[in-house]
Amino acid sequence: MSGKLYIRTFGCQMNEYDSARMADALRESQGFTLAESPEEADVVLINTCSVREKPQEKLFSELGRYKALKRKRPELKIGVGGCVASQEGAAISQRAPYVDVIFGPQTLHRLPELLGQSASAAGPVVDLAFPAEEKFASLPTPSAASPVANLSVMEGCSKFCSFCVVPYTRGEEISRPVADVLAEAIQLERQGVREINLLGQNVNGYRGPAPTGGLEDLAGLIRYVSKLEGIGRIRFTTSHPMEFDGRLIDAYARFDKLPPYLHLPVQSGSDAVLARMKRGYTAAEYRNKIERLRKARPGISIASDFIVGFPGETEAEFEQTLALVDDIGFDQSFSFMYSARPGTPAAGMEDQDPVPQRVKLERLQRLQARIASHARRISRNMVHSSQRILVERRARRGEGLIAGRTGNNRWVNFDGPASLIGRFVDVAITEALPNSLRGRLLPESLAA
Ligand code: SAM
Ligand code: SF4
Ligand code: F3S
Secondary structure, eight states, X not given: OOSEEEEEEOSSHHHHHXXXXXXXXXXXXXXXXXXXXXXXXXXXXXXXXXXXXXXXXXXXXXXXXHHHHHHHOTTOEEEEEHHHHHHHTTHHHHHOTTOOEEEOTTSGGGHHXXXXXXXXXXXXEEEOOOOHHHHHHHSOOOOOSSSEEEEEOEEOOOOOOTTOOHHHHHOXXXXXXXXXXXXXXXXXXXXXXXXXXXXXXXXXXXXXXOTTXXXXXXXXXXXXXXXXXXXOEEEEEOOOGGGOOHHHHHHHHHOTTSOSEEEOOOBOSOHHHHHHHTOSOOHHHHHHHHHHHHHHSXXXXXXXXXXXXXXXXXXXXXXXXXXXXXXXTOOSOXXXXXXXXXXXXXXXXXXXXXOOHHXXXXXXXXXXXXXXXXXXXXXXXXXXXXXXXXXXXXOSSSTTEEEEEOTTSOEEEEEOOGGGTTOEEEEEEXXXXXXXXXXXEOGGGGGO
């Protein structure tokens, strides 16, 4: 079969990466092109997330929309992939019997075959195996749509934090060999990519087979990627504080292709909550690592993830999180209300010691206000500074404006020709707005 493909993606950057690979696989094998809307598609795929209850519920409201389309056009194929598919499997078809294919994060490379099988199958075709290495070996060359690209270097997570579904939906950690990661990075570089985001649910747990034998860690992988001349910036996400070690801190001192930005989820500032979460570090250990990192790279922005209202979280424990936010001065971060996930150890604690919803909401608002005030201060302090920007696209708003991100991950809009897209330029920051910065191109940087 061939035709038009529409993909709806929920969840993290790994899901975005996977959706792009699904499009690559169906384009290469069967000539599928992307549709602008589900109404004009022959195949609709939903790449799902089950990290919290809300994203999971989105799947079923989204499916309701496609059910109506399928009633009008029975030949429309509907596929569900990602973490909800991995966790719920065939149960999805009990609630949505019109789904044709159910596949997991590790079997998306088999999509062309699964869609083919569904043409003659009586019920949904389900494939939720965990052959991660086969997935990467079977996928075609990634196509780059922007100067910034994601590159998955490892899959799964073996940390088993007590609240989290990821180890169950994605399986245990498996790292890709350094040579495969480099081959993909080179292909991206040839297509004009200038910034690579190395991805993994627990990316600093990377231990990939090295070209010279043995295993390479993330710092070693960064050293390899930094040798690619066309790649000017290397980010990585998401790291776990436990494995954020001296070698990575040292990498920040050595490689200026690592921008002055680190996303290092802490989740809580209370040792008691961290222990119940099974995070494997204390707030003091986290503070100490950031202190060492700031010595290696003064001025670096630290972003994080937080969960409020974990089972049994007291007001005093929550206030320890606020204290940590002030001590570290976290930049733009992600914070969530705790959501019990079936099958995780914390779901049992939730039955016994839940934090009421209104308390969770109130703590979330207080935490977000605190983080936002630090982020605004950091933005204000950037006014009048010169920042290196990778120009990514025309600005969403504003005639003649182009847009790119600073090292510390802020969008800057400024006047300039679209021919600069894909280039690093220097920009003087002129104004700090709530969600972005305004700047002025420094023409001297164009000579470089
Ligand atoms: N590996 C990363 C780490 O160790 O922090 C996080 C990956 S997880 C997919 C992204 C974020 O979702 C977590 O950092 C956490 O803040 C949030 N999260 C995970 N499970 C959650 C739950 N049950 N309720 C609320 N938020 C959750
Ligand atoms: Fe989930 Fe991250 Fe913990 Fe892994 S390290 S179990 S992905 S929160
Ligand atoms: Fe969601 Fe799975 Fe990512 S649960 S956050 S899509 S790893």
